Amino acid sequence: MLAKQVKLKIDSCHEKSGEEADPDGGIKQLLAPVYGSRYINDPIPKYELPSSSLPPLVAYQLVHDELNLDGNPALNLATFVTTWMEPEADRLMQEALSKNYIDADEYPQTVELQNRCVNILANLFHASDSADFNSVGCATVGSSEAIHLAGLALKWNWRKRRNGEGLPTDKPNIVMGHNVQVCWEKFARYFEVEPRYVPLSENRYVLGVEEALSMVDENTICVVGILGSTYTGEYEPIEQLNQALLEMNNKTGWDVPIHVDGASGGFVAPFVSPEIRWDFRLPLVRSINVSGHKYGLVYPGIGWVIWKDESDLPEELVFHVNYLGGDEPTFGLNFSRGAGCVIAQYYNFLRLGFQGYREIMLGCQSVAKFLTDSIEQMGRFEFLSKQTDLPVVCLKLKNTHSYSVFDISEELRKRGWIVPAYTLAPNAENIAVLRIVVREGFSEDMAGLLVSDIKKVVTYLESASHPISKVAEAGFATPETTKFAAGKTKTRGVC
Ligand SMILES: Cc1ncc(COP(=O)(O)O)c(C=O)c1O
Numbered sequence: 001m002l003a004k005q006v007k008l009k010i011d012s013c014h015e016k017s018g019e020e021a022d023p024d025g026g027i028k029q030l031l032a033p034v035y036g037s038r039y040i041n042d043p044i045p046k047y048e049l050p051s052s053s054l055p056p057l058v059a060y061q062l063v064h065d066e067l068n069l070d071g072n073p074a075l076n077l078a079t080f081v082t083t084w085m086e087p088e089a090d091r092l093m094q095e096a097l098s099k100n101y102i103d104a105d106e107y108p109q110t111v112e113l114q115n116r117c118v119n120i121l122a123n124l125f126h127a128s129d130s131a132d133f134n135s136v137g138c139a140t141v142g143s144s145e146a147i148h149l150a151g152l153a154l155k156w157n158w159r160k161r162r163n164g165e166g167l168p169t170d171k172p173n174i175v176m177g178h179n180v181q182v183c184w185e186k187f188a189r190y191f192e193v194e195p196r197y198v199p200l201s202e203n204r205y206v207l208g209v210e211e212a213l214s215m216v217d218e219n220t221i222c223v224v225g226i227l228g229s230t231y232t233g234e235y236e237p238i239e240q241l242n243q244a245l246l247e248m249n250n251k252t253g254w255d256v257p258i259h260v261d262g263a264s265g266g267f268v269a270p271f272v273s274p275e276i277r278w279d280f281r282l283p284l285v286r287s288i289n290v291s292g293h294k295y296g297l298v299y300p301g302i303g304w305v306i307w308k309d310e311s312d313l314p315e316e317l318v319f320h321v322n323y324l325g326g327d328e329p330t331f332g333l334n335f336s337r338g339a340g341c342v343i344a345q346y347y348n349f350l351r352l353g354f355q356g357y358r359e360i361m362l363g364c365q366s367v368a369k370f371l372t373d374s375i376e377q378m379g380r381f382e383f384l385s386k387q388t389d390l391p392v393v394c395l396k397l398k399n400t401h402s403y404s405v406f407d408i409s410e411e412l413r414k415r416g417w418i419v420p421a422y423t424l425a426p427n428a429e430n431i432a433v434l435r436i437v438v439r440e441g442f443s444e445d446m447a448g449l450l451v452s453d454i455k456k457v458v459t460y461l462e463s464a465s466h467p468i469s470k471v472a473e474a475g476f477a478t479p480e481t482t483k484f485a486a487g488k489t490k491t492r493g494v495c
Pocket residue numbers: 080141142143144145181183226228229230261263264291303494495
């Protein structure tokens with residue numbers, strides 16, 4: 001997140017006691033701690049480094065108290081990201097707080113655990129099915145970094161092929177559904193690849209294979225298949241895409257590969273839907289990203305990228321550094337970062353095994369089904385999520401009502417539930433939905449409480465005491481209301 005500069009009156013913080021109104025927006029510049037009388041008497045500047053130190057307890061309490069304003073992670077049903085781990089994992093992470101992941105020579109065993117994780121994932125994604133199993137991969141901060149690395153490798157490989165044939169390399173493009181997460185848009189812009197977005201339609205909320213193929217040409221570095229759309233949880237038709245693209249490549253002589261964005265589904269499908277062929281069993285799938293911090297069940301800060309074969313990762317992108325002692329190959333957008341998440345991922349692999357992950361994913365799916373069935377009984381909603389895919393419940397209002405999903409989201413927030421409402425991507429942007437992500441720890445009991453609160457909210461919104469909402473009054477699909485709704489929510493990049 002970008003931080004905005006707060007304009008300060010120079011010296012005001014040090015000279016004046018009490019709070020100072022910011023000239024631009026009424027933002028106070030000073031913290032006036034209630035603990036003052038016990039520990040400290042002076043106000044503390046908020047936007048400047050305080051001139052002197054504070055006792056640790058006071059600093060802790062000030063920060064701690066302010067963070068109480070954040071939502072409750074356990075009630076955050078907007079996120080796919082893990083909010084709970086076992087105390088043993090917490091302990092391992094705590095023990096690793098002082099370890100820098102990049103210091104491979106100093107922490108060789110952490111590197112070993114990373115390498116084991118890469119192998120485990122390559123196996124899980126069936127890279128090892130081929131006789132010449134030679135996968136490579138690495139840990140990243142999340143799927144976003146993993147996608148940027150995979151995208152770079154695809155761009156470099158495409159360029160190398162084109163250079164080898166004496167063809168121009170100035171117009172790379174990437175074909176993907178309009179429902180991609182914002183990290184793909186970032187990749188395209190940051191690394192100068194033309195994004196070709198396949199539009200959704202009123203009744204198709206993921207990539208259409210024919211529509212995607214119509215956008216592919218000799219300059220396409222890859223087609224993206226998402227295993228679990230961020231918007232609805234639906235899996236994209238990756239096996240069909242592979243087949244159609246194979247035929248196109250054969251006909252044209254092109255060599256367009258597929259990258260699978262398995263941010264969420266990469267840790268769901270292998271355990272509960274092993275029959276779905278979306279991974280390295282398909283010849284055109286050359287790289288896969290997955291978020292360890294989503295259904296990999298690790299706290300935020302870990303993703304993975306796996307290439308099917310060493311040759312899919314251009315050697316030129318790998319740097320070798322020697323200033324930490326020893327030769328260290330590194331491919332990543334970052335350098336230093338904590339080692340705890342890698343260690344916690346390995347802990348989960350050991351602790352849960354295949355069966356443990358399977359039981360948790362089945363449990364999540366069962367809660368998602370319970371939620372879907374219970375909400376369906378209310379008669380107000382239609383579901384865009386499929387119970388076979390991610391354990392996500394994505395719903396829209398069936399008919400026109402005097403309220404919108406945005407009103408439901410806002411009312412639920414008053415009870416503490418964080419359930420986002422947003423519009424789908426083009427050309428389905430006049431469909432507004434609510435999305436509930438079921439994660440480990442969200443029990444059927446909690447789901448029952450949520451259903452009961454949704455019922456209360458709907459009853460309230462339908463009662464005479466509630467003013468007709470701006471969105472619903474105008475009819476949701478007008479350009480003004482879509483704009484209004486878009487202004488209220490993230491239309492893309494819900495995570
Ligand atoms: C399909 C998909 N891809 C990529 C991302 C980005 O993942 P991360 O938050 O791990 O960077 C998300 C996040 O929700 C996602 O749903």
